[in-house]
Amino acid sequence: MEEHDDAHFYDAVHFHEEYQLTHIVDGRGTLVVGQNSYPFRPGDSYLFGRNLPHVFKKEVESRADTKKVRAHHFSIFFSGDALVAFLNQVPESSSIHELLRCADCGLKLNKRQSSKLLSKMKRFQHLDDFDKLLGLLYMLEAISKSTNHTALTTSEFKNLHFDEYGTQKMTEIFNFIESNHSKKISLANIANRFNMNPSSFCRFFKSRTQKTFSQFLIEIRVARACELIREGAHNATETCFESGFTNLSNFHRQFKNVIGMTPTQYKNSVSTFLA
CATH class of the missing domain: 1.10.10.60 (Homeodomain-like)
Structure with missing residues (x-):
């Protein structure tokens, strides 16, 4: 679990083996993911799959209060292999399997799920390891049961190891x-x-x-x-x-x-x- 609250987001294109679930608390600008770019705002939530290049670039504003605008977000990183190995023992987890498959293209979560995510992520950072696993599963299950998430890239970026x-x-x-x-x-x-x-x-x-x-x-x-x-x-x-x-x-x-x-x-x- 990572909480970042500073003047800037991490501004270099990067990718990693872990899945990344991110909620934007404050700050707006441009999300570059794969070869595409999208505006992001406070309240937006995203799920990035493995090895998917991405970067949040904060908007530069000319207002006098620019320095007061923060780049604040919560992110949870988790191993897909470890989670899938656990889920393989749970027949009822097919919707989470499908969510992770779709996340390899990157997903912007629908507004309903985004609005519920912040309170869950705030509680998440205070849990012990076992409860964190349960909390993550509850979050992923809720996201997987919801619809109208937006794919951020094409399938060309999927399964690139x-x-x-x-x-x-x-x-x-x-x-x-x-x-x-x-x-x-x-x-x-x-x-x-x-x-x-x-x-x-x-x-x-x-x-x-x-x-x-x-x-x-x-x-x-x-x-x-x-x-x-x-x-x-x-x-x-x-x-x-x-x-x-x-x-x-x-x-x-x-x-x-x-x-x-x-x-x-x-x-x-x-x-x-x-x-």
């Missing part, structure tokens, strides 16, 4: 892309940075993401463009170049390929959130 070397290397690669996506990143340069030749890097990257490097980079840049559009302070040209694209026509084409609508249509679709 990493050895220790692959986990560390992919974390470094994800963080490098996240920090430098607005700059020119050639395949030769990134392969050399991680001590591989381009062919080896391509095989390594695709075996662990089910995507080519160029496809993944485009999707990260589009995710950043979505974030800028939601902020509402950038025109199309600024959004294009700040997200890493080098010309407007290519930006519009790639944005529509990934999101399924033009940047203008996307801005209109999130106008309620921006208001």
Whole structure:
């Protein structure tokens, strides 16, 4: 169990073998998960599966009280293998098995479950180990019985398993892309940075993401463009170049390929959130 209450969320893309159940108490911004991005607000809850890249990026605000806005969340991390081994002895646990399967894509929990989760997580941190197991099962069962949770990524990220070397290397690669996506990143340069030749890097990257490097980079840049559009302070040209694209026509084409609508249509679709 982890409670984080500070000025910032952990702001590096990361992934781990444990499942992660998180409730946002305070703070808002952008959740990047896999190749997608979504706005998050206080009261939102998420369940992340194993080895699913994600990061919460707090919104930077210009108000005078910016320093008073906290990044406050509760998270529970648990081993999927240990839990599944226990659940295999309980025939009535099929709904939790299905929930964990779906969590490999990442889930945003529906509002009804989110509103109930905070009090349970606050109590959780004061329990002994056995009661924590029971408490976790009660939470997962309640979530699994509820409907209308939102999948955050496609099935392409499911069942991607990493050895220790692959986990560390992919974390470094994800963080490098996240920090430098607005700059020119050639395949030769990134392969050399991680001590591989381009062919080896391509095989390594695709075996662990089910995507080519160029496809993944485009999707990260589009995710950043979505974030800028939601902020509402950038025109199309600024959004294009700040997200890493080098010309407007290519930006519009790639944005529509990934999101399924033009940047203008996307801005209109999130106008309620921006208001």
